[in-house]
Amino acid sequence: MLGRMTDRPVTRHTIFQNSLMTALLDGIYDGEMTVGELLGKGNFGLGTFDALDGEMVIIDGTCYQLRHDGSAVRADLEARSPYAVATNFVPRIRRRAPENIRRSELSDFIDEMTPSENYMYAVRITGRFSDVTTRTVVRQSKPYPPMTEAVGDDAEQHFTDVSGVIAGFRTPIFEKGISVPGCHVHFIDDGRTVGGHVLDFTLAEGKIELCPGTDLDLRLPLTSTFSSANLDPEDLDDQLHATEVKD
Numbered sequence: 001m002l003g004r005m006t007d008r009p010v011t012r013h014t015i016f017q018n019s020l021m022t023a024l025l026d027g028i029y030d031g032e033m034t035v036g037e038l039l040g041k042g043n044f045g046l047g048t049f050d051a052l053d054g055e056m057v058i059i060d061g062t063c064y065q066l067r068h069d070g071s072a073v074r075a076d077l078e079a080r081s082p083y084a085v086a087t088n089f090v091p092r093i094r095r096r097a098p099e100n101i102r103r104s105e106l107s108d109f110i111d112e113m114t115p116s117e118n119y120m121y122a123v124r125i126t127g128r129f130s131d132v133t134t135r136t137v138v139r140q141s142k143p144y145p146p147m148t149e150a151v152g153d154d155a156e157q158h159f160t161d162v163s164g165v166i167a168g169f170r171t172p173i174f175e176k177g178i179s180v181p182g183c184h185v186h187f188i189d190d191g192r193t194v195g196g197h198v199l200d201f202t203l204a205e206g207k208i209e210l211c212p213g214t215d216l217d218l219r220l221p222l223t224s225t226f227s228s229a230n231l232d233p234e235d236l237d238d239q240l241h242a243t244e245v246k247d
């Protein structure tokens, strides 16, 4: 470990986060932070929109809304987000991916690339995908159900032979509840027309870039719904599995 650390020293780098994953799980779907404000925190990231109205991805300083039908549009700068993670992406660690690699294998490959499992990593995978399976949350109406129920309305999309980018974060297990532990990534195609929350994929050819994060800038909402939320559920592991992995 130490040897690898000196080969590729980790530089201090901040990852910004708006609210908590446990707040989202508890049905806190309305936030107080706008897309415009969020873009001031980073040119790269992911999240969701108020009322769970689609998945969010930020690429090269542009924020996209990935809608229920799998289509992508540029997000309104005034739109609000109840949960988002963003950073200014610096590709400090880069590797060409082995050809035709599936998500599970690529996950191990990315682990090998990281100098330590104890830091956060922004992950960017750019290339040609032979297939990508995504899901997208559906706009919810009040009274909001908890997320384990809300994702029951999810639509799955399947894209084949598509060029694009998978963007997101690899988060240490100790952040469970603050964020989604492990890899949480969203997809958008090169034309910025389709995408969603990634369930599975095969990367035909492409590159992997990582930006290590050492500092977490956590912004907690001042809303009354957040202040009265249950942020310590007993079945957190089950809820995370049901909402983010969904197998």
Ligand SMILES: [Zn+2]
Pocket: 055, 184, 185, 186, 197, 198
């Ligand atoms: Zn997601």
